[in-house]
Amino acid sequence: MRHILVFAKTPHAKTPYDRWLAGSGIVPVVVTASEYAEGYSHLQHVHAFDGYDTNQLVEKTALRLAREFAVEAVFARAEADVVRAARLRELLGLPGQHTASALAFRDKVVMKDHLAGGPVDVPAYRLLESAYTALDFVAEHGYPVVIKPVSESGSLGAAVIRDEAELDAYLASPWQGTSEIEVFVPGQMYHVDGLVAGGEVVFVHPFRYLNDCLSFRSNDWVANLPLTRQDPLYDRLVKAARAVLAELPTPPQTAFHAEFWITPDDRLVFCEIASRTGGGMISAMVRHAFGIDLDKEWLYAECGLPSTVDTSRYRPAGALCIPPRNGVLEQLPTAAEQPGCVREEMFTGAVGQEFHGGVKSGLFLAGYVVDGDSEEDVAANLERVAGWFSDNSRWRPAHSSGGIA
Template identity: 90%
Template sequence: MRHVLVFAKTPYAKTPYDQWLAGSGIVPVIVTATEYAAGYAHLPHVHAFDAYDTNQLVEKTALRLAREFAVEAVFARAEADVVRAAQLRELLGLPGQHTASALAFRDKVVMKDHLAGGPVDVPAYRRIDSAYTALDFVAEHGYPVVIKPVSESGSLGAAIIRDEAELDAYLAGPWRGSSEIEAFVPGQMYHVDGLVAGGEVVFVHPFRYLNDCLSFRDNDWVANLPLAPHDPSYDRLVKAARAVLAELPTPPQTAFHSEFWITPDDRLVFCEIASRTGGGMISAMVRHAFGIDLDKEWLYAECGLPSTLGTPAYRPAGALCIPPQNGVLEELPQAGGEPGCVREVMLTGAAGQEFHGGVKSGLFLAGYVVDGDTEEDVAANLERVAGWFSDNTRWRPADFSGGNA
């Protein structure tokens, strides 16, 4: 029996590794977070941890299991696992992404150091090691600027600083550790997602954001919509993503999620790239729009299994993520009552829970995949579903009736 070690920071319904590997002769050995353990409980080898992202017993257990089962591959699809999986592969001499590559896709400064001066425009940037660095950068480049952690996902911790007062407010807060400051780039944000297998880009497609990936800060929804091949930005974005992958130490097998702006003066500017599938409902949208499960295909590539990719057949579909509000959720829309354009639903909360607004763009209370006859239909349907959800959801203040839920 062959084994693969899987860092599984996702619910089983999203990543049923045993089903994907059925008939292959490969058994997944699962390392997961406590909140997802029940979904994987039917599998023979499952190890769950509290405080999964920072608990270093995850690494200790993964190393023990990898040796015990003589695993042939290590698979990790979550941002928190990219570096720990790479370090484990390197330690054991296993194929796949190693540490230098993982850091280039995870540390935003290392990433831009690889790309600066290359074929894709990169905004001015600098690593912040103290307040002096930020002040010096602002003096050189002016406002607005963006300050963000070098290695978080989903726009977590990102702050747009527009003037001196906002900079003072930022500096008055606790030191956030290693961060990056960069010049603010105005414009429409796009993302390009795809799959590298055998060292070749075997799938790539650009998408645009409706709202944007910082909408969660205002507890507002964010949506993703594939660009049609005839869209004037389509080829530019695909070319830019390929150029970025060529400049970086891209592993021979990886999914990727990259982001770019197109500015009001029509410049295409790099934002960031990750060596994983996109968060939120992006993987589900790709599955509905193209008939491709990027996570499954990536797992097959890591395990040396034949691809089932085939020729993607495109049909219009979009993804919608709705963050929670501040307060206690009293009522969610009735299951089965969704508008007819909804193809998939994922709810991450329940009535009675207390929430504190949006935390990051990839985390959501309600996720939907929506279809339509054209891209314009899908965009309108995304707006419609967001309105329907709002109309059929009830909240109350957390301190109402004397206590938390």
């Protein structure tokens, strides 16, 4: 019997590793967060941890299990696991992404150091070592600027600084740890998602955001919609993503999620890239639109199993993520009431639970995959489902808060 170690920071319903590997002769040994443990409890080898992201017993246990089961590979799809999985592979001499590659896809400064001066435009940036760095950068480049942690995902901790008063407020707040500062890039944001297997890009497609990835800040929804091949930006974005992958130490097997701006003066500017599948409902949307499960295909590539990717299939579909409001959730819409364009739904909270608004762009209260006859039809349906959800959910103020946002 062959074994693979899986860092599983996702619910079993989203990543049923045992079902994906059924019949392959490969058994998953799972390390997961306590909140997902029940979903994997039917498996023979499951180890769950509180405080999963920062609990270093995760690493200790993973090393012990990898040695005990002589695992052939290590799989990790969550941002929090990218570096810890890479270090484990390197320690054990296992194939896959090692530490230098993981840091290039995880640390935004290391990432841009690889790309600066290359074929894709990168905004001016600097490692933010202290307040002096921020002041020096602003003196050189002016406002607005963006300050964000070097290793977070989903726009978590990102701050747009438009003037000196906002910079003063940022500097007066508690130190956020290692961050970068870069010039603010205006424009529409797009993302390109895909899969590398055997060192080749076997799937790649660009998408546009409806609203944007900072919409969660105002507790507003964000959606993702594929571009048609006829869209004039399609080839530009695909070419840019391939160029970025070529400049970085890209592992031979990985999913990727890249983000770019198209500025008002039509420049294509790099934002960031991750060596993982996109957050929110992106993977589910890709599955419905293209018939490709990126997480499953990535797992197969890591395990040396045959690919089932077929790039010929396409039907219009989009993804919608709705963040929670501030308050206690009293009512969720029921599936029986939902519009006929909904193909998949996911809830991450329950009635009676208290929320404090949006936290990051990839986290949501309700997620939907929506289809339609065309991309324009899907865009309209995404707006319709967002309105329907708002009209059919109910909130009340929490006792500890003054009201609902």
